[in-house]
Amino acid sequence: MNKFKKWQNGFLLILALIAGLSVGLLIKQALTVHETEGPDLAALETASLDLSEEEARYQILKAQNEELENRKKVLLNRFGDNEDLAGVLDEFHENALLAGMSGVEGRGIILSLDDKINYDPLTDPIESIIHDSTINYVLNLLWAGGARAVAFNGIRLTAVSEISCVGPTILCYGVRQMPPYVIEAIGPVEDLEAVLYTDSYLAHLTQNKIGVRLTVQKSETVRLPSFSQTHDYLPYINWLREP
Amino acid sequence: MNKKWLQYASILVICILVGMVIALLMKNINAQSLGGKSLQELQNSIIDYQKKNEELNNRNTRLYEYLRELEAELASGLGESYIHIVEEKEQYAIFAGLRAVKNQGVVITLTPHDGYQMQDAVLRQFVNELSALGAQAISINDERKVATTEIRTSLDNILVNGVSYSRSAVFEIKAIVDPAKIDSYVVPYLLSVGDSIRKQLADDAVTISVRKDENVTIPALNEDRIAYQMELLTPAE
Numbered sequence: 001m002n003k004f005k006k007w008q009n010g011f012l013l014i015l016a017l018i019a020g021l022s023v024g025l026l027i028k029q030a031l032t033v034h035e036t037e038g039p040d041l042a043a044l045e046t047a048s049l050d051l052s053e054e055e056a057r058y059q060i061l062k063a064q065n066e067e068l069e070n071r072k073k074v075l076l077n078r079f080g081d082n083e084d085l086a087g088v089l090d091e092f093h094e095n096a097l098l099a100g101m102s103g104v105e106g107r108g109i110i111l112s113l114d115d116k117i118n119y120d121p122l123t124d125p126i127e128s129i130i131h132d133s134t135i136n137y138v139l140n141l142l143w144a145g146g147a148r149a150v151a152f153n154g155i156r157l158t159a160v161s162e163i164s165c166v167g168p169t170i171l172c173y174g175v176r177q178m179p180p181y182v183i184e185a186i187g188p189v190e191d192l193e194a195v196l197y198t199d200s201y202l203a204h205l206t207q208n209k210i211g212v213r214l215t216v217q218k219s220e221t222v223r224l225p226s227f228s229q230t231h232d233y234l235p236y237i238n239w240l241r242e243p
Numbered sequence: 244m245n246k247k248w249l250q251y252a253s254i255l256v257i258c259i260l261v262g263m264v265i266a267l268l269m270k271n272i273n274a275q276s277l278g279g280k281s282l283q284e285l286q287n288s289i290i291d292y293q294k295k296n297e298e299l300n301n302r303n304t305r306l307y308e309y310l311r312e313l314e315a316e317l318a319s320g321l322g323e324s325y326i327h328i329v330e331e332k333e334q335y336a337i338f339a340g341l342r343a344v345k346n347q348g349v350v351i352t353l354t355p356h357d358g359y360q361m362q363d364a365v366l367r368q369f370v371n372e373l374s375a376l377g378a379q380a381i382s383i384n385d386e387r388k389v390a391t392t393e394i395r396t397s398l399d400n401i402l403v404n405g406v407s408y409s410r411s412a413v414f415e416i417k418a419i420v421d422p423a424k425i426d427s428y429v430v431p432y433l434l435s436v437g438d439s440i441r442k443q444l445a446d447d448a449v450t451i452s453v454r455k456d457e458n459v460t461i462p463a464l465n466e467d468r469i470a471y472q473m474e475l476l477t478p479a480e
Contacts, residue, residue: 009254016255020262027263040282047285054292061299068306075313076328085325092332093478098470099339100390103479136371143393144402148475150390159340159389164375169287176291186475223479230295232302237337239379239419240344243460 065229100158100227104149108186108222109193113138114179116211127204128211130181132165137201138183139163145195147187149224153177156227160236173231180213184222193218340389340464344380348419348459349373349429351437354450360410361449363396365440366403369416370394372436376429378418380461384408385415387464404468417459425455 076092079085096102113135116128127134135152139161142150150157155172162173170177185192196202196216205212227233280288312327336342351369355361366383373381381388386403393402400407401414408414420429430453437451464470 012251013254013258016258017262019255020259021265022262023259024263024265044280044282044285047282047289048280051285051289051292054289054296057296058292058299061296061303064303065299065306068303068310071310072306072313075310075317078317079313079328085328088325088328088332092328092335094473095332095335095339095341097473097476097478098341098389099335101335101338104476105479106475106477132375133368133371136367140367140393140395143391144395146469148391148473157390158338159387159392160338160374160379160381161390162374162377163371175295176287188475228302230299232298232305233338234305234334237334237379239346239421240337241346243343243345 062229069226069228096226099233100149100156101233103224103226103229104186105221105223106148106186107189107220108147108184108218109189109196110217110219110222111138111142111183111185111196112213112215113181113183114213116213119211125210129168130170130179130212132163132170134205134212135163135170135181135183138196141195141199141202142183142185142187142192145187145192147185147192149187150183150185151224152183153181154225155230156225158227158233158236175230184224186222186224189218340380340387340470343460343463344419345458345460346419347422347425347455347457348378348417348461349425349433350454350456350459351416351418351433352450352452352454353414353416354452355411355413356447356449359444359448360399361401361412361414362410362444363394363401365444365449366401366414366416367394368440369433369436372433373416373418373420376420376424376432378420381416381418382461383414383416385417385462387462389464389468389470391470404464404470406468417456417461419459419461430455 076089080089093102097104113130115130116124119128139150139152139157152161152163152172155175162171164171170181193216196214202214204210206214309327309331316327333342337344353361353365353369370381370383370388383394383403386392386406389404392404395402396410397407399410401410402408433453437453441449441451
């Protein structure tokens with residue numbers, strides 16, 4: 001009899017819990033209906049789903065791209081056995097390297113730039129947030145320091161590096177970038193560090209008053225992707241004609 | 244008996260309260276799973292991914308066709324593979340700035356007045372603006388801008404690709420841009436950039452002219468430039 005009572009109590013407990021959940025969900029639904037006047041949760045959820053789909057598609061396309069690029073390497077190597085083509089292929093690989101169309105690795109630095117913490121547009125100077133001009137300035141310093149290849153937020157920079165600003169957002173080849181902005185550079189590490197640490201404008205930006213956050217790390221192996229891993233290069237040369 | 248029912252009733256009320264709290268918590272978790280992003284931010288991210296996906300998709304389609312052709316040619320002897328490889332090699336050379344190119348474009352001339360020494364920041368600003376406008380080839384005093392090009396002051400000179408140019412001399416920046424936008428957007432925009440620079444420098448420091456040119460020729464990168472040195476780069480496997 002005592003055992004039966006315990007079961008009864010337990011059953012009642014579960015029932016009450018389910019009832020509670022149902023009431024709670026009902027209230028939640030009611031609140032959601034009221035909230036349509038404010039932030040549109042349904043639209044947020046749809047947009048979030050769409051974003052997940054696009055992200056998943058990007059991962060698939062990226063994997064496909066890697067597979068195709070690897071197949072291309074294998075095929076070109078097979079052509080390399082042909083004496084007539086060997087010289088052409090050497091030049092092909094050299095051009096690809098100079099154009100940023102092949103992945104590269106080497107010693108280098110990884111630099112991160114970020115806006116001032118809790119940036120307040122009313123009290124903080126405009127320099128406290130990173131602009132396209134700040135990125136371009138740092139890139140120019142790195143090239144002057146002897147950088148041989150650079151990627152900005154994972155995008156390999158080429159001869160036609162489009163880094164621009166739309167309002168507070170930085171675009172790289174038309175793609176929106178978010179802070180922290182990571183610049184990876186292969187080159188003479190000591191020289192690269194020297195140009196960054198001795199630059200007066202960077203010293204000014206990183207002082208407490210301005211508050212731009214800059215970190216520089218050395219790395220024995222910096223791996224930079226090929227431009228083709230993120231973009232198609234042909235639209236960037238379609239107006240160029242031979243003289 | 245009454246006490247017993249009171250006990251049941253209080254358990255019931257507590258469970259209902261617990262259930263409500265759990266449901267409300269679930270709602271919060273749902274909201275947090277959206278990353279606290281606004282609708283606008285999510286839509287911007289979607290547009291960015293759509294753009295990236297379109298580019299990658301185009302690239303993959305082209306690569307796929309290219310590989311099919313190479314495979315067919317490998318199977319049937321040399322065939323036209325030579326032509327395909329040379330064609331792509333040349334496209335890479337153009338993209339890298341290793342070939343001279345021409346088309347419609349713009350020419351910006353910066354003439355320093357007596358005593359004024361040109362600032363590297365002014366040249367960089369124009370070059371960056373041109374890049375942002377989608378210029379496909381740029382030169383500064385006939386020095387081709389490539390990925391590794393630096394523009395920096397060194398005493399009385401400005402170095403471009405390691406070549407010195409006197410800061411008191413005239414600088415000419417040429418660029419090939421979308422022909423459809425030259426008159427309607429590129430030239431007016433660059434003129435406004437020039438005006439803004441002149442105001443910052445004091446009006447009598449430099450004369451800035453921007454003009455459209457029907458036949459801009461941008462030279463190839465000279466082979467003795469530092470950009471050709473690749474000893475620090477190893478192709479990644």
